[in-house]
Amino acid sequence: VAREPNPVDVWRGLALVTIFITHIPGLWWEFATHRNYSFSDAAELFVFLAGWSMRRIADGRGQPAPLGQLMLRLGVRATQLYAAQIFLTMLAIAFVAAAALLFQEPLVLEFNNTAAVFTDPVQAHVGLMLLSHQLGYFDILPLYVVLMVFAPFMVAIDRLSTALLVAISASMYFLALATGTNLPTWPVQGVWYFNPLAWQFIFVLGFVLAREARPGRRIGDAVPHLRWAAWVLVIAAAVANRTGTFPDPLLVPEPTLLFVVDKTYLTPLRLIQFLALVVAAAPLYPIIARVLPAVARYGAALGRNSLPVFCVGSLASLAGQITRFILGSGLWQDTLILVAGLVALRFTAWVVEWRSRSRDAASEA
Amino acid sequence: MAEQITGRRIRGLSLAAAALLCGQALAQASADQPAPGVAATSPAALSGVVMPPAPDADAPHGAGPCAVPGAANAVAAPLTHVAAHLRESRSIRVLAIGSSSTVGVGASSPRSNYTARLEHELEATFRGLDVVIVNRGVSGEMAAATARRLRTEVALHQPDLVLWQVGTNDALARVSPDEFRDTLADTLRWIRSNGTDVVLVGLQYTRRLARDEHYLRIKEVVREVAAQEGVPLVRRFEAMQHIATVRAQQNLLALDDFHLNDLGYQCMAEHIARAIVASIFVRPAARGAPTARAEQRSPSPAPAR
Numbered sequence: 001v002a003r004e005p006n007p008v009d010v011w012r013g014l015a016l017v018t019i020f021i022t023h024i025p026g027l028w029w030e031f032a033t034h035r036n037y038s039f040s041d042a043a044e045l046f047v048f049l050a051g052w053s054m055r056r057i058a059d060g061r062g063q064p065a066p067l068g069q070l071m072l073r074l075g076v077r078a079t080q081l082y083a084a085q086i087f088l089t090m091l092a093i094a095f096v097a098a099a100a101l102l103f104q105e106p107l108v109l110e111f112n113n114t115a116a117v118f119t120d121p122v123q124a125h126v127g128l129m130l131l132s133h134q135l136g137y138f139d140i141l142p143l144y145v146v147l148m149v150f151a152p153f154m155v156a157i158d159r160l161s162t163a164l165l166v167a168i169s170a171s172m173y174f175l176a177l178a179t180g181t182n183l184p185t186w187p188v189q190g191v192w193y194f195n196p197l198a199w200q201f202i203f204v205l206g207f208v209l210a211r212e213a214r215p216g217r218r219i220g221d222a223v224p225h226l227r228w229a230a231w232v233l234v235i236a237a238a239v240a241n242r243t244g245t246f247p248d249p250l251l252v253p254e255p256t257l258l259f260v261v262d263k264t265y266l267t268p269l270r271l272i273q274f275l276a277l278v279v280a281a282a283p284l285y286p287i288i289a290r291v292l293p294a295v296a297r298y299g300a301a302l303g304r305n306s307l308p309v310f311c312v313g314s315l316a317s318l319a320g321q322i323t324r325f326i327l328g329s330g331l332w333q334d335t336l337i338l339v340a341g342l343v344a345l346r347f348t349a350w351v352v353e354w355r356s357r358s359r360d361a362a363s364e365a
Numbered sequence: 366m367a368e369q370i371t372g373r374r375i376r377g378l379s380l381a382a383a384a385l386l387c388g389q390a391l392a393q394a395s396a397d398q399p400a401p402g403v404a405a406t407s408p409a410a411l412s413g414v415v416m417p418p419a420p421d422a423d424a425p426h427g428a429g430p431c432a433v434p435g436a437a438n439a440v441a442a443p444l445t446h447v448a449a450h451l452r453e454s455r456s457i458r459v460l461a462i463g464s465s466s467t468v469g470v471g472a473s474s475p476r477s478n479y480t481a482r483l484e485h486e487l488e489a490t491f492r493g494l495d496v497v498i499v500n501r502g503v504s505g506e507m508a509a510a511t512a513r514r515l516r517t518e519v520a521l522h523q524p525d526l527v528l529w530q531v532g533t534n535d536a537l538a539r540v541s542p543d544e545f546r547d548t549l550a551d552t553l554r555w556i557r558s559n560g561t562d563v564v565l566v567g568l569q570y571t572r573r574l575a576r577d578e579h580y581l582r583i584k585e586v587v588r589e590v591a592a593q594e595g596v597p598l599v600r601r602f603e604a605m606q607h608i609a610t611v612r613a614q615q616n617l618l619a620l621d622d623f624h625l626n627d628l629g630y631q632c633m634a635e636h637i638a639r640a641i642v643a644s645i646f647v648r649p650a651a652r653g654a655p656t657a658r659a660e661q662r663s664p665s666p667a668p669a670r
Contacts, residue, residue, distance in 0.1 A: 025507045026540035105573055107537055113506075136506060180521055189500050244551070249520030250559045256520045263513070321538055328579065329539035 002353050005293075005300035007285040012049045013299030016309050018042035020341050023137040023317035024324065028334040037238040039261050040274035043140065047199055048274070050144065051206025058155045059212070067159070071152040078148035081307070082131075085141040088311050089128055092135055092318055093117050099322045111321060112136035116188050123187035132186040134193065138314060143194040147203050154204060162208055173201035177257040177265055191264065198266040202274070223279050230279035237273045301349040312348040316341045414455055415492035431632035433607045439640035440591060440598040443647045444562040450525050451645070456495035459483075460522050462515055463506075463530025463566065482634035483528075490642060499524070508535050508545055512552040519561065527556055528637065530566040536574075536583035546586045553594045564641060565591050565598045566633075570605035597644040599637050608632065 003009070018033045019042050035041035058070060065073070093114050100108040109118050113136040116124040127133025131142040157165045175181070176197035183192045209219055240246065247269070252259035261269045289296045302309045320337040327333045450457060461480045480498045487496045499522050501514070508531050519527065529552075535545050556563045567587050574580045584602055591598035 025509065025538050026535070026544065105571075107533065107569070107571060107574065110534065111537070246516075248555075248559075249516045250523075252520075257517070260517060260520065262517045264517070324539045325537050329541060 002301075002304060005289060005296045007282070008049055008052060009303030010285065010288065010296050010299035011045060012303035012306055013301070015042040015045040015049065016302045016306060016313055016345065017299075017342065019046065019140075019310070020313040020317055020345065021338065023314065024320040024337065026324065026329060027320065027337065028329070028331055029338050034277075037241055038234070038273060038277060039237045039241065039270045040277060041263070043194070043263065044202055044266070044270065044274040046140070047143070047147075048202050048206040048278070050147070051203040051208075052210040054151060054155075054203070054207050055210035058158070058207075064159070067152070067156060070155055074148055074151045074155075078145055078151075081141055081145045081148055084307060084311055085131070085138070085145065086128070088141070088314055089135055089138055091315060092138055095315065095318055095322070099325075103326065105325075108322070108325065112138070112318065113188070120187055127186050127188075130186070132184070133188060134185065136193075137317060139193040141310075142192070143196055143199055146196040147200060150200070154207065158207070162211065165204060166208060169201050169204040173198055173266075174258075177267065178255045180255070180257060180265075182264065193264055195264050195266070198264075202266060202271060205275075223282065226279050227283070230276040233273060233276035234280045237276075298346060301353070302345055305349040305352045308352050309345050309348050313341070313345055316344050414451055414494045416451070431608070431635045433604045433636070439600055439636065439643060440588070441640065441643040441647050442591070442595045442597045444526065444564070444597065444641065444644045446560055446562040447526050447641075448645045451491070451494070455493055456497060457487075457526065458522065458524045459496065459498045459526045459528060460501060460518055460524035461498055461528045461530075462501045462511055462518060463528075480528075480634075482631055483637055486634050486638035487641065490638065498528075506534060507538060507540060508532070508548045508552075509540075512548050515552060516555065519556065519559070524561060526641075527561060527563040528566060529563060532568040532583050532587045536568060536577075536580040539579055540583075542579075542582050542586050545583060546590055549587065549590045550594060553590065553596055557594070557596070563596055564637065564644065565596055566637060567598055567601045570602045570609065572609070575602075575606065597640050599640045601633065601636065604632070604636050 018035075021027055021030055021033055022035065022042065024030075030036075033042070057073070058065060092112065096108060096111050096114045097118070099111075100106055109115055113134070116133060117128070124133050131145065134142055154165060154169075157168065176195060181197060182195040183197070185191060211217065246261050247259050249256055249260045257265050257267055259269070260267055263270065320341060323337055324333065447457065459480075461483075480500045484496045484498050488494055499518075501518050506514075511529070511531065515527070515529070531549065532545075553563060553565075565587060568580070568584045588598060588600075590596075
């Protein structure tokens with residue numbers, strides 16, 4: 001039986017819908033996503049909640065899961081994510097190729113960094129396998145794979161000492177930012193869009209803050225007192241975003257990355273603003289659940305099935321991009337794309353749950 | 366307003382640069398034998414970098430597979446920071462940012478992509494100059510995403526010149542022209558307010574898209590913004606169209622008929638190098654107006670040829 005709507009699922013559902021929308025550049029409805037009023041965006045929410053859920057997996061029901069079992073389980077999860085990434089990437093490449101053939105427009109082959117696959121296939125395929133060649137907008141699962149591979153170490157260190165885990169994670173984060181270190185991409189010269197050395201920090205923070213015991217509980221108790229401060233920060237960031245007043249990367253002191261707003265390196269301004277947003281927005285959940293129960297149910301359905309929904313959402317975004325190329329842009333086209341996408345996401349969640357329901361029924365019979 | 370290169374003098378300016386750049390041998394020859402007085406009065410006199418002769422109206426038309434008339438090549442506008450920098454330094458840092466033409470998709474090897482060739486072209490033209498190009502192209506990226514990335518990259522690499530290849534993907538993704546215009550103008554203003562020069566590299570040409578209304582509008586926006594901000598623009602669409610029309614047998618595209626092949630990248634590099642050289646010799650107009658045709662005269666006596 002599917003679990004009841006809960007904050008984690010609903011917020012994750014929101015992140016999934018947001019990612020679907022923002023991955024169609026220029027879509028009219030994009031104005032409604034929170035990245036226009038914030039330093040952070042849905043990516044922070046998604047990775048933070050992944051860390052949060054990792055706590056539930058690690059702590060198990062009642063008693064902590066044995067480490068060996070956990071390693072196996074997370075290894076399977078990493079493999080699943082890797083498989084999903086390869087599968088998605090291949091479908092995306094085929095989508096792009098089909099669109100180029102169908103509309104006789106070779107420029108389409110350039111969509112989302114697919115070009116190297118067609119023109120530099122030998123190197124590009126090795127790069128796809130190594131995750132060093134990532135298609136545009138298909139770059140978050142590689143981060144997840146890396147996080148999952150290292151998650152057993154995270155859990156093991158956490159069991160020794162949570163403080164030690166935070167210290168290691170924070171040092172890695174600040175070191176990466178101070179030195180501008182990131183993983184390289186290949187064969188296309190560049191760096192990972194989601195720098196795992198930086199983004200692991202928010203994953204670990206989610207994991208630590210979800211803890212029932214200290215320090216999670218203590219921080220949780222402090223949250224109501226922080227609410228006003230958080231709202232001030234959130235509003236200040238919204239004003240800064242709307243007026244375009246970001247710290248000028250050339251005027252800030254060194255090391256630059258500690259003071260600018262940058263997604264690849266998940267810079268402190270983004271991180272702090274995101275944490276403030278969590279504190280400020282958390283009390284909104286009960287209100288949503290009460291006033292708009294349908295929205296909560298919708299979000300929860302997506303959030304419960306985040307991997308398949310994410311996969312379908314990624315492909316739906318790409319289909320949306322191609323649709324806009326053909327139909328042109330405009331409010332009705334964009335609304336059509338949005339509605340079709342939202343239906344596709346909900347349908348995906350339904351199919352997955354229907355499958356597991358029928359499997360359960362079959363095993364009971 | 367930056368003028369299109371339509372004036373006789375300015376067209377000549379670009380044509381002369383074309384002559385200089387259109388063949389390695391030619392460029393080398395002109396660098397080997399600088400005209401008397403050129404090095405002494407050219408912008409780079411102090412650093413010891415040997416400048417090419419200033420482009421001149423009476424220079425012969427460029428030759429070679431990439432030659433295009435000046436009007437189809439670029440809109441020149443002053444590169445004051447680069448010109449000043451050349452006076453004091455023997456090296457120049459360039460940040461190349463944009464999408465797949467910047468990445469070098471379709472080239473036979475990284476040595477053949479446009480930045481590698483551009484480095485070569487510029488080093489051959491300005492003898493003694495060390496050109497360092499950092500390539501941060503992401504294939505298929507829209508201007509808004511590039512604009513966000515660009516700020517951090519500029520801060521991390523502190524280039525003297527930013528080469529921004531822009532527009533093709535936004536046109537295909539049907540990004541609204543107004544939104545595109547704002548992104549482009551804001552970002553250009555930011556780059557230049559920090560004393561860094563920028564050269565825009567415009568949209569590509571394909572026969573089908575030459576009839577696509579939205580595509581042409583985005584192309585027009587790039588031209589307008591470049592003119593309004595006084596930023597040099599390499600008019601790739603016109604240059605590629607010219608070559609496609611005049612020398613149809615010559616294939617600039619890779620086998621997939623879209624991505625540039627090695628010759629395509631060579632031409633792109635030559636066109637950009639030409640625009641840079643032409644723009645270095647353009648003087649800023651008085652009182653802050655980005656350019657004025659009357660002010661554009663070569664800083665050194667034009668060599669007789």
